[in-house]
Structure formats: C-alpha cells, structure tokens
Amino acid sequence: MQNENRRLRIALTKGRLENKTVDLLDKIGYDCTAVRDKGRKLILPVGDTIEAVLAKANDVITYVEHGVCDIGVVGKDTIMEMNGKFFELVDLGFGKCRFALAGPKGRDFYSGHNVKTIATKYPNVARSYFEKQGMDVEIVKIEGSVELAPLLDLSDAIVDIVETGTTLKENGLEVYEDIAPISARLIVNTVSMKLRKSEIEELIAQIEKNL
Amino acid sequence: MKKYDLITPEGTRDIILEDCSARRSVEEKLYNIFKSKGYREVVTPGLEFYDVFDLNSIYYPQESMYKLVDGKGRLMVVRPDTTMPIARVVATRLKDQIMPLRLFYSQSVFRMKPAMRGRSDEILQSGIELIGSSSKRADLEVLTTAVEVLSSCDNEKFRLEIGDIGFFKELVSRLGTDDDTVEEIRRLIEVKNYPALNDLLDSIGDNEVTNALKQLPRLFGGEEVFEKASQLISDDKTDEILSSLHWIYKELAKLGHNGKISVDLGIVNKLDYYTGIVMKGYLQGFGDNVLSGGRYDHLIKEFGMDLPATGFAVNVDAVAKVMSAKQEIRLAPSDAVVFGEDGYETEAIKEADKLIAQGMVVENAVFDKLDDVLAYADEKHISKVIVVSDSVKTIEIGGGRNAE
Numbered sequence: 351m352q353n354e355n356r357r358l359r360i361a362l363t364k365g366r367l368e369n370k371t372v373d374l375l376d377k378i379g380y381d382c383t384a385v386r387d388k389g390r391k392l393i394l395p396v397g398d399t400i401e402a403v404l405a406k407a408n409d410v411i412t413y414v415e416h417g418v419c420d421i422g423v424v425g426k427d428t429i430m431e432m433n434g435k436f437f438e439l440v441d442l443g444f445g446k447c448r449f450a451l452a453g454p455k456g457r458d459f460y461s462g463h464n465v466k467t468i469a470t471k472y473p474n475v476a477r478s479y480f481e482k483q484g485m486d487v488e489i490v491k492i493e494g495s496v497e498l499a500p501l502l503d504l505s506d507a508i509v510d511i512v513e514t515g516t517t518l519k520e521n522g523l524e525v526y527e528d529i530a531p532i533s534a535r536l537i538v539n540t541v542s543m544k545l546r547k548s549e550i551e552e553l554i555a556q557i558e559k560n561l
Numbered sequence: 562m563k564k565y566d567l568i569t570p571e572g573t574r575d576i577i578l579e580d581c582s583a584r585r586s587v588e589e590k591l592y593n594i595f596k597s598k599g600y601r602e603v604v605t606p607g608l609e610f611y612d613v614f615d616l617n618s619i620y621y622p623q624e625s626m627y628k629l630v631d632g633k634g635r636l637m638v639v640r641p642d643t644t645m646p647i648a649r650v651v652a653t654r655l656k657d658q659i660m661p662l663r664l665f666y667s668q669s670v671f672r673m674k675p676a677m678r679g680r681s682d683e684i685l686q687s688g689i690e691l692i693g694s695s696s697k698r699a700d701l702e703v704l705t706t707a708v709e710v711l712s713s714c715d716n717e718k719f720r721l722e723i724g725d726i727g728f729f730k731e732l733v734s735r736l737g738t739d740d741d742t743v744e745e746i747r748r749l750i751e752v753k754n755y756p757a758l759n760d761l762l763d764s765i766g767d768n769e770v771t772n773a774l775k776q777l778p779r780l781f782g783g784e785e786v787f788e789k790a791s792q793l794i795s796d797d798k799t800d801e802i803l804s805s806l807h808w809i810y811k812e813l814a815k816l817g818h819n820g821k822i823s824v825d826l827g828i829v830n831k832l833d834y835y836t837g838i839v840m841k842g843y844l845q846g847f848g849d850n851v852l853s854g855g856r857y858d859h860l861i862k863e864f865g866m867d868l869p870a871t872g873f874a875v876n877v878d879a880v881a882k883v884m885s886a887k888q889e890i891r892l893a894p895s896d897a898v899v900f901g902e903d904g905y906e907t908e909a910i911k912e913a914d915k916l917i918a919q920g921m922v923v924e925n926a927v928f929d930k931l932d933d934v935l936a937y938a939d940e941k942h943i944s945k946v947i948v949v950s951d952s953v954k955t956i957e958i959g960g961g962r963n964a965e
Contacts, residue, residue: 416679417848433675435849437753437778541843541850543753544720544823547782 357401358549361410361419363428367534368404370444371423375400378556399549408432411537420542420550426532427511431472437543439554440536443561449475449529452518453500453507459526466506469499476509479529497521572674572682578892583885584685587714587877588667591687594709595665598702600689603664605646611636613649616863619834621645625672627682639671644834644872645860647690652864660693660868667877681878688854688874695858695869697805700838701812703871707852708816711842714880715887718845720821722781723813724828725806726835726855728790729777731798735770746774747829753778769794781825784810790826809838834860840873846883851876893922897945900926900934909949916947923947 362368368385376382380397388394394402403419407428414422415434422436425445429438449472453459459466467488470476480487492499492508497517499505511532512518512525536557543550569575576584611628614621627639640646643666655662667687674680689706691699704723711719729750733743742765749758755778762771773793780786787807791800806824813822828839835855842852854873861868884890897916901909913923924943926934931948938946938958946956 412678415848434678435752438757439753439755441756538753539848541848544722544781544825544843545718545845 357395357399358421358546358553359401359403359419360396361403361405361413361422361424363407363410363422363424363534364404367407367423367425367445370534371442372396372402374442374557374560377560400553411436414537414539417539417541420539420546421553422537423534424537426530426535427472427475429535429537430475430530433474435540437538437540438535439538440557440561442534442536442557445532445534447511447513447532449479449509449532450512450525451479451507451509451527451529452512452523452525455522455524459507467504468507468509469496469505470509471496472509475529479509497523572680574681579885579890580881582892583890584877584881586890587881587884588685588687590713591710591875591877592665592667594706594713595687595689598663598706600663600665603647603650603666604668605640605643605650605666607640607669608637609640609646609649611638613645614638614641616645616860619860619863622831625674627671627673640668641670641672643668643670643686643688643874644690644857648857648861648870649864651690651692651868651870652861652866656866661699662692663689664692665689684879685877686874687877688872690870690872692861692870692872693868694871697808699869699871700809700856703854703873704809704813704838704840705816707840707842707854707873708813708818708822710875711844711852712818712821714851714884715844719818720823720843721813721852722823722825722828722841722843723806723809724825724839725802725837726829726839727802727837728799728806728826729774729829730836731802732770732774732777732794736765736774738765747831750774750778750827750829751831753827755779777829778827781823781827783820783823786824786826806838830855838871842873842875844880844883846886847879849879851879851883894942894944895924896921896943897947898924898926898934898938898943899947899949900928900931902931902948902950903929905949905951909947912947912949912953 362371372382372385375396380400382396384394385396385402392404396402403413405413407424410422410424411428411432411434413419414436423442427449451459465486465488467490468476469490469492471492473489473491476489490499490505496508496510499508500523501521507526509529515525518524536554538550614626621641626641629637631637647664647666651662665688667685669683669685671683674682689703691703708721711721733746745761746758749761758778759775762775765771776793780790787803790803810824828841830839834857836858837856839855840853841850844851852873852875856871858869861870899909899913910925913925916923928934928937934946935956935958944958946958948954948956
C-alpha cells in the first residue's frame with residue numbers, strides 16, 4: 351500500500367540487476383551492507399530511507415503495478431513481455447542485450463508459404479513483433495533452452511534474448527533479425543510518483559548523475 | 562461432472578457482508594453528494610450493441626470488451642464504460658431536455674484485464690456527467706465535486722491532479738506525423754518513458770514543439786508548472802489553454818486543500834474522447850487512480866447531437882477497499898430477536914415491527930423452541946430475546962460477551 355510514512359520501497363530483480371543496482375546505490379552514498387550481506391532475507395534496509403525488496407523479474411512489475419513497491423529495477427525484456435501500468439523513467443544502461451529472431455544458419459526464414467512456427471519464452475513479444483509485420487505465425491512457449499526447438503525441428507525459428515550469440519553459434523544457429531534492444535529500466539508506480547514526488551525525483555536525479 | 566460450479570470466473574468475485582457494507586456506504590456517500598447538487602440518476606443497460614463503443618473518431622480497445630451475440634446475430638458487449646451509453650441516451654431520449662443536464666450513475670462496468678494480475682474485471686463506478694455547457698464554470702463545478710468526493714473519503718491523504726489534454730493535442734497536431742506516431746508519443750508520455758520519448762521525438766525533428774513534448778511528462782507538480790510550460794512554448798493557442806487551466810487551478814486552491822491539488826500536463830488518457838480539462842484522483846492505499854474524468858466535447862456528436870460535456874467516474878470498489886483498510890468495518894449484530902410462542906407467530910412479527918419503528922434492528926426467530934432461539938442469540942451476540950405470548954417478555958443475553 352502507498353504510505354507516506356514508510357521507507358521508499360524499491361523492488362530489485364534478483365541476480366545481476368540487483369548487484370548492479372546495489373553498486374549504484376552504494377556509489378550514491380547509501381549504506382548497502384544489509385543488502386550485500388542478506389542471507390535469505392527478502393526485504394532489506396538501504397541507508398535510512400530506502401528498503402530493498404528482492405524478487406523475480408515478473409514479480410517486480412506486479413509489485414510496482416499494485417503500488418506495494420514504489421520503484422522497481424527490471425529488464426526491458428520483462429517489461430515488453432508483461433506490459434502493465436507504471437512509469438518507465440530511466441534507462442539504467444546496464445544489463446544490456448537484445449531480443450532477436452534466430453534460427454538454423456544459412457536458412458531464409460521468410461521463404462516458402464507455410465505458416466512459420468516460433469519457439470520462445472516471450473510469447474507476447476514474439477506475437478506483437480509478427481503482428482506488426484502482418485505475418486501469421488504459430489507460437490510455442492518453451493520454458494528452458496529455447497535453442498533446442500529449431501534443432502529438434504519443433505520450430506522454424508526462435509525469439510529470444512541474445513547477449514553475445516555464443517550459445518547460438520555453438521548450436522549452429524544465427525540471428526536473422528534484431529527485434530529490440532534491452533537494458534535495465536527504473537520503473538515507478540503511478541500513484542507513488544505523485545504522492546512521494548520529491549523523494550522519488552531526488553533519488554532519480556542522483557541515479558542519473560551516477561550512471 | 563460439473564467442474565466450475567463452486568467458483569466464480571477469473572476477474573470476478575463475491576462481495577460479502579463487511580465488504581458489501583463498505584461498498585454500500587461509499588456508494589451512498591457519493592449518491593448524497595451528487596443528489597444534493599441537482600444531479601439525477603440514470604441507469605443504462607448492462608448489454609449494449611457493440612456499435613455504441615465503435616465510433617468513427619473514437620477508438621475503444623475491442624480486446625477489453627466482453628462480447629456476445631443476440632438472437633438476430635448482432636454483436637453486443639457487456640457495458641465496458643458508462644459515459645458512452647449516457648452520450649447515446651442524451652442524444653436520443655433526453656435531447657429535448659433543458660440544458661445543462663446533470664446526470665449521475667452508479668453501476669458496474671466490465672473490462673477484460675490480463676488474468677492473474679490481481680485486478681477485477683468488474684468495477685462498480687459512480688460518477689457524474691454535466692452536459693450541455695462548455696463554460697469553465699462547468700469544469701469548475703465538476704472539479705469541486707471531485708474534490709468533495711475525495712476529501713469526504715480521506716480529508717488528509719487525497720490528491721487530485723488536473724491537466725488539459727488540449728495542450729498535448731495542440732502540440733502533436735503541429736508535428737504533422739501520422740496517427741500511429743501520435744499514439745506512440747502519447748503512450749510514451751503516459752508511461753513517462755523519457756529515453757524512448759526523446760529518441761522518437763529526435764527522429765521527428767528538433768524544434769520548439771518536439772522540445773515541449775519531451776518535457777511534457779515532467780510538467781507536473783504545483784503552480785510552477787504553468788511558468789515552466791509557458792517557457793517551453795507560448796503562442797495564442799497554448800497560452801489560452803494554459804491560462805484557463807491556471808484559472809481553474811487558482812479557483813480550486815480557494816477550497817483550501819493545500820498541496821492536495823496539483824497539475825499534470827502529462828495526463829494523456831488512452832480513452833480518447835477527452836478534449837479539454839482532464840483529472841485523476843488518488844487516495845493513499847490504492848496503487849492506481851480512484852477517480853478519473855474530464856471534458857469530452859465531441860462524444861455526444863458521434864450519436865447525432867452536438868453537445869459539450871464534462872464529468873468523472875469514481876472506482877467505488879477501490880475507495881471501499883481503502884476505507885475498510887483504514888478502519889475495520891464490522892457488521893453490528895441485530896439489536897434483538899423476537900420469538901412468538903405457538904399461536905403467537907404473527908403477534909411476534911407485529912411486535913418486531915413496533916421495535917423496528919423505534920429504530921432497532923430486529924430479527925424474527927424461525928426456531929420452534931425458545932432454547933434454540935436463546936442459543937442462536939447468544940452465538941450471534943444479539944443482546945435481547947423478546948418472547949411474545951399473551952404477554953411480552955424480554956430476556957437479556959450473555960452479559961459481557963455482547964460485542965457492540
């Protein structure tokens with residue numbers, strides 16, 4: 351719930367984005383010892399005014415959307431897949447990678463008249479990408495290593511996050527097209543932005559200065 | 562075997578006892594405010610033809626509507642919005658009324674939301690529409706009513722934001738870009754996505770208009786916003802929009818809610834029937850706005866009558882949630898239960914009526930034995946059992962146990 355008396359609550363995507371954000375907060379001058387030395391705790395104080403909540407990427411969006419966390423740090427990939435209602439204020443610049451369409455090396459993805467099958471962990475991203483092109487595709491949701499699907503002939507291509515492209519290369523796949531660049535974003539609940547304007551704007555100004 | 566006979570569909574819920582009472586008290590509070598200002602109630606059907614929401618110049622997202630087909634194969638929707646049906650009613654059945662027309666409503670709207678996101682598809686909305694006046698006095702009336710609604714819910718922690726979508730519409734009209742780009746700009750301003758907004762506007766050009774649009778999501782706060790906005794862009798059109806909004810802002814300040822009314826020129830709602838002043842209201846304890854509305858001068862024209870209008874809707878469910886979180890609402894037990902001995906059943910009901918006329922809440926016992934009545938009253942914390950035979954006898958129950 352929004353409550354002007356409690357600490358500003360920031361939801362961090364566990365893992366790399368969490369570490370990068372903590373580094374950033376550290377650089378600004380917040381005391382981050384509790385978060386660095388967290389054990390199994392999920393809610394931890396940062397300095398005297400902030401409280402960090404550690405969550406999975408999708409949940410960061412859910413918590414911020416409902417206003418139980420005021421701010422969130424989450425990848426653009428999750429934002430594109432989940433959508434939702436919040437302010438997307440800052441491109442933090444770290445956690446960089448991209449969404450790409452990839453498939454078996456040397457094949458022309460657009461050839462032939464058959465409806466293509468796309469395997470992905472991000473069905474909404476894949477669907478909206480092909481919708482924009484006015485192309486009908488069949489989408490199969492895969493949970494683990496998406497690269498397997500074209501290798502096993504389940505799909506013609508995949509829509510996935512590509513960072514260096516090593517996994518693709520080692521499995522005989524290549525990027526056909528880039529879909530969108532990805533990086534970590536700072537998101538803010540729409541009501542918190544209004545009710546705690548000065549605190550949030552101050553934090554954002556500090557973050558932008560230290561990026 | 563039936564699978565779904567014990568649960569309600571995704572996005573719906575039963576509202577029971579205390580929750581109902583919280584919701585009803587919010588609804589009544591709004592009802593009294595609206596009625597006291599001369600607003601009259603309208604009820605529109607739960608089912609409407611799809612065409613009501615599929616207008617020429619206004620796009621209502623079709624994927625959010627529940628649709629069904631009537632006996633003649635025509636497409637219908639479960640009411641997703643009340644303002645559009647009211648526009649239809651005004652342009653048809655109320656077209657000979659003396660203007661301005663003050664209408665209020667309190668009914669559910671149904672919007673399909675993504676599943677599992679913890680939001681309800683059915684929302685009880687109460688709201689007003691002031692139709693037939695384009696005067697700033699009408700905007701002021703609707704806004705002061707919005708302030709009254711919010712402050713009556715939480716006088717300390719409410720926030721009302723006002724903006725004017727005309728400012729955004731005026732700016733984008735000067736860009737000369739296509740509708741899709743305008744929609745993309747609108748969306749980026751709405752989510753305050755500064756990086757992407759800057760990139761998009763840079764690709765369109767570097768001039769006064771693109772610079773002003775880049776700053777639009779930042780133009781929120783107190784009175785200083787007007788100064789900032791006029792530094793970015795200033796000509797007859799934009800000055801007029803800003804000065805009328807400024808007038809409203811200053812008038813609202815006279816209500817004395819210091820710091821609770823603010824300006825946001827970045828309010829650019831998706832529902833694109835709005836044409837002028839727009840508003841959003843917030844209460845502490847709910848992560849989304851609880852009130853929204855604005856001026857819609859071209860909507861009723863879509864139904865054949867050119868009438869300006871303004872209004873707002875309140876999310877009654879959200880307000881009720883905030884109110885019941887603030888103070889626990891407990892349903893008080895009935896004041897008494899009457900029991901008629903055999904042969905005195907109707908006398909007992911008459912006795913109950915007498916007590917009810919005095920303002921008590923009195924149940925009629927449907928047990929056959931007095932012992933059962935006493936046990937029931939004790940369990941339900943009802944403090945009096947009134948036994949009716951040839952005389953009327955009152956038994957007090959329980960002593961200290963009786964809550965409230």
